[in-house]
Amino acid sequence: MSFIKKPNARHPNLPKNKLGLTRRDYEGALSTLCAGCGHDSVSSAIIEACFQLSIPAHRLAKLSGIGCSSKTPTYFLNKSHGFNSVHGRMPSVATGANLANRDLYYLGVSGDGDTASIGLGQFCHIMRRRLNMVYICENNGTYGLTKGQFSATNDKESKSRKGVDNMFESIDLAALAIQLGAGFVARSFSGDKDQLIPLIRAALSYKGFAFIDVISPCVTFNNHAQSTKSYEYFREHNEAVGFLDVIPENEEISVNYAEGKSIEVNVHDGSKMLLHKLNKSYDPGSRRKAIGKINDSRDKGEIITGLIYLDQNEEDLHDTLLTTEKPLNQLKKKDLSPGLKKLRQVNKSFS
Amino acid sequence: MKPTKISNPEYFHKVVDCQWACPAHTPVPEYIRLIAAGRYTDAYMINWESNVFPGILGRTCDRPCEPACRRVRVEDEPVAICRLKRVAADYKGEIDDLIPTAPEQKNGKKIALLGAGPVSLAVARDLMPLGYECKIFERDPVPGGLMRTNIPSFRLPEEVLNEECDRIINMGVEVQYNKEIKSLKEFLKEDFDAVFVGTGAPKGKDLNIPGREECDKNIHIGIDFLASVAFEHVKKIGKKVIVLGGGNTAMDCCRTAIRLGGKDVRVYVRSPKVDMKASDWEIEEAEMENIPIYENHVPKEFIHKNGKLKAVAFEKVKAEYKDGRRKLIPTGEPIEIVECDDVLMAIGQDNAFEWIEKDIGIEFGEWDMPIVDRTTMQSTLPRVFFGGDAAWGPENIITAVAHAHQAAISIDLFCNNKSLKKRPEPHVFLESTKMGLHEWSYDNGYAEVDRLAVPHADPKVTLADRKVEVELGYDDRMAFEEAARCLNCDVQTVFEEKRCIECDACVDICPEDCINFIQNADEQELRENIRVPALNLAQDLYVSGKLPTKRVMVKDEDLCLHCGLCAERCPTGAWDMQKFFYFGAQSHDGCKK
Numbered sequence: 016m017s018f019i020k021k022p023n024a025r026h027p028n029l030p031k032n033k034l035g036l037t038r039r040d041y042e043g044a045l046s047t048l049c050a051g052c053g054h055d056s057v058s059s060a061i062i063e064a065c066f067q068l069s070i071p072a073h074r075l076a077k078l079s080g081i082g083c084s085s086k087t088p089t090y091f092l093n094k095s096h097g098f099n100s101v102h103g104r105m106p107s108v109a110t111g112a113n114l115a116n117r118d119l120y121y122l123g124v125s126g127d128g129d130t131a132s133i134g135l136g137q138f139c140h141i142m143r144r145r146l147n148m149v150y151i152c153e154n155n156g157t158y159g160l161t162k163g164q165f166s167a168t169n170d171k172e173s174k175s176r177k178g179v180d181n182m183f184e185s186i187d188l189a190a191l192a193i194q195l196g197a198g199f200v201a202r203s204f205s206g207d208k209d210q211l212i213p214l215i216r217a218a219l220s221y222k223g224f225a226f227i228d229v230i231s232p233c234v235t236f237n238n239h240a241q242s243t244k245s246y247e248y249f250r251e252h253n254e255a256v257g258f259l260d261v262i263p264e265n266e267e268i269s270v271n272y273a274e275g276k277s278i279e280v281n282v283h284d285g286s287k288m289l290l291h292k293l294n295k296s297y298d299p300g301s302r303r304k305a306i307g308k309i310n311d312s313r314d315k316g317e318i319i320t321g322l323i324y325l326d327q328n329e330e331d332l333h334d335t336l337l338t339t340e341k342p343l344n345q346l347k348k349k350d351l352s353p354g355l356k357k358l359r360q361v362n363k364s365f366s
Numbered sequence: 367m368k369p370t371k372i373s374n375p376e377y378f379h380k381v382v383d384c385q386w387a388c389p390a391h392t393p394v395p396e397y398i399r400l401i402a403a404g405r406y407t408d409a410y411m412i413n414w415e416s417n418v419f420p421g422i423l424g425r426t427c428d429r430p431c432e433p434a435c436r437r438v439r440v441e442d443e444p445v446a447i448c449r450l451k452r453v454a455a456d457y458k459g460e461i462d463d464l465i466p467t468a469p470e471q472k473n474g475k476k477i478a479l480l481g482a483g484p485v486s487l488a489v490a491r492d493l494m495p496l497g498y499e500c501k502i503f504e505r506d507p508v509p510g511g512l513m514r515t516n517i518p519s520f521r522l523p524e525e526v527l528n529e530e531c532d533r534i535i536n537m538g539v540e541v542q543y544n545k546e547i548k549s550l551k552e553f554l555k556e557d558f559d560a561v562f563v564g565t566g567a568p569k570g571k572d573l574n575i576p577g578r579e580e581c582d583k584n585i586h587i588g589i590d591f592l593a594s595v596a597f598e599h600v601k602k603i604g605k606k607v608i609v610l611g612g613g614n615t616a617m618d619c620c621r622t623a624i625r626l627g628g629k630d631v632r633v634y635v636r637s638p639k640v641d642m643k644a645s646d647w648e649i650e651e652a653e654m655e656n657i658p659i660y661e662n663h664v665p666k667e668f669i670h671k672n673g674k675l676k677a678v679a680f681e682k683v684k685a686e687y688k689d690g691r692r693k694l695i696p697t698g699e700p701i702e703i704v705e706c707d708d709v710l711m712a713i714g715q716d717n718a719f720e721w722i723e724k725d726i727g728i729e730f731g732e733w734d735m736p737i738v739d740r741t742t743m744q745s746t747l748p749r750v751f752f753g754g755d756a757a758w759g760p761e762n763i764i765t766a767v768a769h770a771h772q773a774a775i776s777i778d779l780f781c782n783n784k785s786l787k788k789r790p791e792p793h794v795f796l797e798s799t800k801m802g803l804h805e806w807s808y809d810n811g812y813a814e815v816d817r818l819a820v821p822h823a824d825p826k827v828t829l830a831d832r833k834v835e836v837e838l839g840y841d842d843r844m845a846f847e848e849a850a851r852c853l854n855c856d857v858q859t860v861f862e863e864k865r866c867i868e869c870d871a872c873v874d875i876c877p878e879d880c881i882n883f884i885q886n887a888d889e890q891e892l893r894e895n896i897r898v899p900a901l902n903l904a905q906d907l908y909v910s911g912k913l914p915t916k917r918v919m920v921k922d923e924d925l926c927l928h929c930g931l932c933a934e935r936c937p938t939g940a941w942d943m944q945k946f947f948y949f950g951a952q953s954h955d956g957c958k959k
Contacts, residue, residue, distance in 0.1 A: 051937025
């Protein structure tokens with residue numbers, strides 16, 4: 016880790032967003048992760064996405080569990096709400112927070128250990144419940160904090176740094192997410208911000224459970240020649256299927272993509288998403304095809320990235336539970352105790 | 367763009383803005399680090415080798431380095447480079463043993479140096495250790511030239527001036543004082559292998575408006591007045607003094623006048639104040655001494671009565687700018703009459719070459735100036751060289767020193783029958799500063815401190831005695847703090863593309879958003895395409911070769927803080943912080959085998 020503070024000096028021509036803030040106003044403390052860690056790039060992508068969406072810092076809550084990845088919320092959005100919870104239990108905390116205040120953006124950051132091992136149960140249920148949040152798994156296939164054991168997402172063919180074989184099958188988090196009800200499922204790479212930033216922007220704009228599996232190489236324990244989660248391996252085996260961007264309300268679509276076909280998708284808050292298909296035959300609207308595509312790519316030795324699945328009927332836990340429209344902290348005594356007349360009406364409805 | 371050729375020493379040299387801007391290319395960050403380390407003697411010696419007069423320049427330099435300082439672009443105020451140089455001079459230890467000596471055995475070549483100003487002294491310093499016999503001819507009874515006659519003692523104390531002049535003369539330079547050369551034709555008959563003309567621009571400009579002749583007794587040419595004060599021929603001046611002109615000489619004149627008894631001293635400038643030629647800090651100092659400066663006033667007449675100066679009549683004007691040219695248009699307001707006892711005219715200086723005959727082989731060009739080669743300082747008469755203000759008109763001391771180094775190289779090559787066109791290469795070193803995982807041999811943290819003001823002596827004392835120095839200089843604590851503001855621009859970010867895995871860590875950490883990994887294009891397109899467009903065209907882009915993803919690394923050098931965080935966050939050592947040391951060639955490099 017660096018011993019000096021990141022200088023406050025900044026480029027005088029940094030772009031400003033609608034709030035008059037620069038990207039640097041969304042930064043956090045200086046990272047203490049290993050130099051070159053993919054997670055730092057993900058933090059940087061989160062900073063850029065929040066900056067671009069002009070999210071006021073106090074309207075976002077960042078939540079995490081335990082692990083290298085779960086340390087990262089310290090390194091971005093230092094003026095936002097934060098909760099560094101128990102290992103694998105971030106979904107419970109996120110659920111509680113979201114039920115209490117539905118008006119905030121919820122951004123969960125987790126790792127492959129926190130998500131696919133100790134927290135797998137919590138991960139499954141939060142997806143079933145379609146909690147309105149963005150869940151980013153910084154997936155490096157290894158337990159970096161405990162010196163490089165295989166994690167549950169490490170591919171079976173991927174050997175350890177010292178050449179030891181991996182004995183077990185890996186869990187594909189994207190496939191699991193699609194199966195269990197996540198409405199927005201994407202996969203990306205920490206080293207490809209051109210793809211990752213728009214995906215995070217889109218995920219933050221999506222209502223429902225948005226999951227992004229980010230391959231984020233561990234430079235210390237899992238970036239060697241026989242690893243399938245190294246910078247080099249990923250770049251050689253990446254198959255991008257779709258490109259997604261968010262077009263804020265009242266803004267023209269000005270992006271021109273070279274090939275494929277673009278579809279506009281309406282989002283609940285009035286903005287639009289532009290889904291660009293790099294692969295014409297691929298339809299991200301179908302669960303069955305999405306899972307099929309993941310499996311096909313895997314068989315071919317490719318890693319599918321981009322927006323893999325999108326359920327356009329955005330629906331979240333509040334819609335299911337018919338909860339109150341207002342955050343709990345905004346409810347007045349009148350709302351909570353509507354009076355005798357109302358009580359009688361309620362009682363009457365049971366008779 | 368093609369990959370940047372960092373093997374060309376001028377690429378990284380340009381990144382060191384202060385050194386690049388310095389005519390003598392003094393290694394500024396290097397000596398500032400030495401000052402921070404308390405190694406004042408070493409800091410002084412680097413300066414002495416490079417600019418010859420650190421004590422003098424630390425007080426009087428025109429500081430082309432400071433407006434160039436990167437800190438100006440990052441925030442507002444440059445590092446106080448000039449005043450840090452003074453610190454090195456003030457606190458240095460014994461240096462006599464560190465000064466090169468002239469060999470007992472001379473090389474048989476004799477060089478004549480005309481004028482004992484900074485340029486001739488610097489040429490002598492460069493040539494003496496090589497065995498040349500140098501002889502200086504000086505019109506005045508003491509050495510120093512304009513450093514003595516034009517710069518008042520309250521800015522440059524005599525002891526400092528004497529020390530640095532004597533150090534050169536004591537190498538064994540023969541000086542003939544009170545000797546003005548009246549005819550170069552005659553002089554060339556003497557037995558010298560080369561003649562160097564360093565006679566400056568000694569003629570102050572005059573203003574021929576009505577009343578000039580009648581009032582001659584009370585109208586003085588600025589530089590002559592300052593010289594008379596320095597030699598103590600003039601000890602007082604009238605109560606009401608008008609100074610005409612807006613350059614540094616005008617500032618010295620007005621400040622000298624209030625020290626000689628002037629009670630109502632005013633400066634009148636033809637142009638608007640923003641166009642004044644004087645350095646900002648010299649204007650500031652005059653204003654701190656409560657001297658008013660009136661802009662847009664053009665003198666029209668010296669009003670006199672009974673043969674005595676009474677007042678100056680000014681026409682008021684306003685400036686209009688068209689196609690980059692300024693025009694002063696009368697406003698039509700009534701003529702302003704300002705009473706005065708004396709007038710000091712500091713409206714410019716000219717060269718005076720009446721003593722160089724036109725038939726001796728030295729060709730003259732525009733403005734009646736000798737034709738001098740910009741690189742070699744040689745005139746069209748091969749054994750005659752020019753330098754300092756004598757070469758191309760009034761400049762400053764540091765430019766004279768730069769001329770001197772080149773002239774000395776040329777004279778040495780000339781005396782050895784070698785081509786003057788083949789110039790010696792600079793001395794260049796590039797070495798890693800890496801000490802540990804995240805440790806460097808320089809202080810890479812960014813010091814968020816404002817520029818420290820130099821403390822001044824009590825004005826009651828300094829205004830009463832023209833020999834008391836106004837500035838006290840930094841103490842060691844302040845010098846340390848100010849030195850920490852230096853960004854170490856000579857510690858270069860060196861990128862090795864073979865090691866890069868394109869993890870983006872450097873892009874993410876860079877506090878100034880300098881680093882980019884993008885598709886290559888031509889320079890203009892790259893300047894537009896990077897994260898924050900590179901609009902400062904004076905600063906280069908550092909471009910790598912092609913990386914595995916077919917992109918290139920593009921770094922905008924403009925605002926790089928040299929904080930080393932890119933190298934600290936790089937997992938593969940593709941970035942390294944390497945100290946670049948550049949020292950311009952001098953006379954002893956010219957004929958090296």
